[in-house]
Amino acid sequence: MSRVPQGPSRRLLFAGALAAVSAAVTGCSSDSAGSSSGGAKRLRIGYFAFPSGDLLVKNRKLLEKALPDYDISWVKFDSGASVNQAFIGKSLDIAALGSSPFARGVSGSSPIPYKVAWILDVAGENESLVARKATGITDVAGLKGKKIATPFASTSHYSLLAALEAAGLAASDVQLIDLQPQPILAAWQRGDIDAAYVWLPTLDELRKTGNQLTSSKEIGAAGKPTLDLAVVSDDLIARDPKAIDAWRKAQAEALRLLKSDPQGAVKDVAAELSISAADAEAQLSQGVFLTPEQVVSAGWLGTDDSPGKLLTYVTDTGRFLADQKQIDAAPSEDVVRKAFYLEGLADVLK
Helix, strand or coil, rough: ECCCCCCCCHHHHHHHHHHHHHCCCCCCCCCCECCCCCCEHHHHHHEEECHHHHHHHHCCCHHHHHHCCCCEEEEECHHHHHHHHHCCCCCCCCCCEHHHHHHHHCCCCCCCCCEEEEEECCCCCHHHHEEEEHHHCCCCHCCCEEEECCCCCHHHHHHHHHHHHCCCCCCCCCCECCCCCCHHHHHHHHCCCCCEEECCCCHHHHEEEEEEEHHHHHHHCCCCEEEEEEEEHHHHHCCCCHHHHHHHHHHHHHHHHHHHCHHHCCCHHHHHHCHHHHHHHHHHCEEEECCHHCCCCCCCCCCEEEEECHHHHHHHHHHHHHHHHCCCCCHHHHHHHCCCCCCHHHHHHH
């Protein structure tokens, strides 16, 4: 696999990124009681500037209303890799995380101490592979030898690898470049890259001068779905499971609001992303949002001691990443199962 020059060592880059993440988090000291200096219980929540129920929970302060005595801080992240680093640094209690970086996080001899506890959304047209129109590329096979940018260790990265494989290309047949969404847009505008696999809102900017070659909706339908999950730290599970219950119920309410109050949801997303209502509505229309009943069903997350098909999806993702040499070895299904927190999940339906 071809990559851009790395510059400083990965260890230094990791340390710098981790320090920046930790500094950004309110009250990032890791004490077992999870309390701020004022004595209030603390929840540090990582989220993405990406249309989902998470933005409704944040904008409507659903969690703050449910837990009025808690000090709740919301920290924005650009990618799952940064979320994983923050959990390693014990700077987060709850966070959004793609299924691919989650599979990475639970692999290896020292898995990240967190567990999946909710499903935010299923990737659809909101994550796609786009080629610059100027290149003349109209299908994935035409990317051979071309420069393709994507945030490494993300769901888009996983879907890109799956798209290349389906087109008969290996990762070594193209030049893969690790870039976050905003740098992808800048590189695209300069003509430094030929294509990119990324998510909204950057994706919509690329579409203005690009041809969409495939999407995560198509790749998912072909057997490799990706999802935006929500994970909770092992420490939070041990010390405050009731806070997780309240957070799940807030997420369930947000999923219901996406169906019952679509215009209100549009206003929430527009406010959180500082975009027009029309743009927010267009972005929401590209996602796939489950109902709370679907989340806890056997077809997805499952309940208590009966994990659903998500277990298979994450396990398969791990195998694929190992086959692609993205991780050293795939986590077993048993290892993935241990990284599910399903206790009390069915209570969100009450």
